[in-house]
Amino acid sequence: MVQAIVFLPLLGAILAGIISLVGAHARCPSGDTVEHHDDAHGDAHASAAHDDHGHDDHGHDDHHVSEPPAAGSRAAELITTGLLFVSAALSWFTLVQVGFMHQDASIQILPWITSGDLQVFWALRVDTLTAVMLVVVNTVSSLVHLYSIGYMDEDPYRPRFFGYLSLFTFAMLMLVTADNLVQLFFGWEGVGLASYLLIGFWYQKPSANAAAIKAFVVNRVGDFGFALGIFAIFMLIGSTDFETIFRAAPGLTGKTINFFGWQADALTLTCCLLFMGAMGKSAQFLLHTWLPDAMEGPTPVSALIHAATMVTAGVFMVARLSPLFDLSPTAQAVVMFFGATTAFFAATVGLVQNDIKRIIAYSTCSQLGYMFVAMGAGAYSVGMFHLFTHAFFKALLFLGSGSVIYAMHHEQDIRNMGGLWRKIPYTFAVMCVGTLALTGFPLFAGYFSKDAIIESAYAAHNPFATYAYLLTVGAAGLTSFYSWRLIFKTFFGEPHDQEHYEAAHESPMWMLVPIGVLAAGSILAGFPFKELFASPHGVEEFFRDSVKMNPHILEDMEHMPGWLVPLPTVMMVIGLFIAYMFYIRRPYLPVELANQQPMLYQFLLNKWYFDELYELIFVRPAKWIGYQLWKKGDGFIIDGFGPDGVSARVLDVTRNVVKLQTGYLYHYAFAMLIGVAGLITWFMFGLGGQ
DSSP states (O other): OOHHHHHHHHHHHHHHHHHHHHHHHHHTTOOOOOHHHHHHHHHHHTTTTTTTOOOTTTOOOOGGGGGOTTTTHHHHHHHHHHHHHHHHHHHHHHHHHIITTTOOEEEEEEEEEEEETTEEEEEEEEEEHHHHHHHHHHHHHHHHHHHHHHHHTTTTTHHHHHHHHHHHOOOOHHTOOOOOSHHHHHHHHHHHHHHHHTSSSSSSSHHHHHHHHHHHHHHHHHHHHHHHHHHHHHHSSOBBHHHHHHHHHHTTTTEEEETTTTEHHHHHHHHHHHHHHHHHHTTOOOOOHHHGGGSSHHHHHHHHHHHHHHHHHHHHHHHHHHHTTOOOOHHHHHHHHHHHHHHHHHHHHHHTBBBBHHHHHHHHHHHHHHHHHHHHTOOHHHHHHHHHHHHHHHHHHHHHHHHHHHHHTSBBBBOOOOTTTTHHHHHHHHHHHHHHHHHHHSSSSSHHHHHHHHHHHOOOTTTTTHHHHHHHHHHHHHHHHHHHHHHHHHHSOOOOOHHHHOOOOOOOOHHHHHHHHHHHHHHHHHHHHHHHHSSHHHHHTGGGGSSSTTTTTHHHHHSSSSTTTEEEEEHHHEEEEHIIIIIIIEEEEEEEHHHHHHHHHHHHHHHGGGGHHHHIIIHHHHHHHHHIIIIIIIIIIIIHHSSHHHHHHHHHHHHHHHHHOOHHHHHHHHHHHHHHHHHHHHHHHHHOOO
């Protein structure tokens, strides 16, 4: 059954890929290259590229008349979506089997790498941690597939899009079912590749290409550290198999590694290197810059990346390797510091953004920070609880924003919206559900998981525990403010774009059904699962050996001072109240505040100037070095004094020799005379000297 869960999305991706190739061939039967029609596609979309995300997000434009959909588009959609729904249903069944009936399994598929001491089997590890991730990945992915049928309804390259979506899902499933670090790394790089393909799906847009490359390059920075961490584990233990690593881990306590002359603690260094990979993949502070730009892809891609795949991979990896992290308090402190900093930093940036998808993207960044705070506290199950609930309400918010964009004819700036609750009441209702869950409103899913994380930060015995507690509580208030700001500016007030407002209407059923299901999940994923994820007895019974919990953290959370427990909810109410005053009661206040504090406003609007800073520190020097090596090193020195230089001198000589061949007889006679005179002179002086 687990094999079916993992490989059905791969089957869907292969079939969609075949359909896409057949469709491309059908467009170019004369054997013309595929690039020919893609260029036409780019020209067709040029008319739509009039704003930041100017692609025809949902196919309302007439230009598609000139470019019909690829043959078999509907078949590709239905095949990939159907297989994902089967996989999702089996995933829920597996969660019941593994979580409640304790039927853990390790299924060996085939030997993979045999090289000296390195023995790697392709195997599927199924425990509770895996089962939770299978449910999250396949449930969200199946609903995203269904939603995409409506959202991409007139894009001519739908088979390719659905193939990429299913490939993305398969790579994530490979990651979460990995039984060893090499297989996990395969899935890790697989989601990186798929994200590159999906973010840059509309590759005719320079901004989409730039965003895809940025995501790929920034992730390579983190993945370099991750690879070093895997090498370090193999060097220390001689295996990449999880069971072997976990058994040997306690024996590494006190061991050191020579790291550039520094005798570093082996476990701490290894865990920090592994966490570096998580920082890239899960967009933590310093390696976060790719995440907001990932909005250049179609909206369903944003939902999949931000809710179920890619960004959750780092959180899962830390939970999977919890037996290692639990033995290194220093590494846990590093995880908590970066998690808390990210939670607060991303929330501050989200306050002033105007692109509807970008606001939700920074919200994802912030919520991932919360998850890492729980990991740093040793409350791994609590971090996984937030990952589980967050998947539902974040997918809902992204797909709901896609429904708004659909209604507003690919307008994404919330300043150009307003009054939409009358036009799209269903989308408004589900977006409110998602916002209530995200902000931690009582009885919604986020309330149970986010509050548990804040409590774990308070209860943790970690050098950064107080720092993390204060920042996560502060971020709760900021999250509430920017989330309700989005709702108030989008759905309330007077319409700012009358033409688009008049034409606005609800999305097709393909899109409304998935967001309805996710709205239900945003409520039901909380309270029913609280015992399993956040109570001492429930976690021990449900997760068992799949995560190595700090033994006292859950009990300590229950003994938190009573007056501190409602603090996150109070912050949420304060954020809601300020947003209401700013955007409903007195809408002139935000403009006045921005004018009074221009430096702070620009600082937040420009995302703390990280992109500009990285441009100055890394990008420009790298470009300068590359240019110098190209022009001076390669062009002037190597080519100038090497093959190009030698050939140029030969040509110079031959050109000058050729000038002697004039064709005039008296020139040749004159040359012969000079030669004869020279010979006579040489003989006279040469022989005379003897």
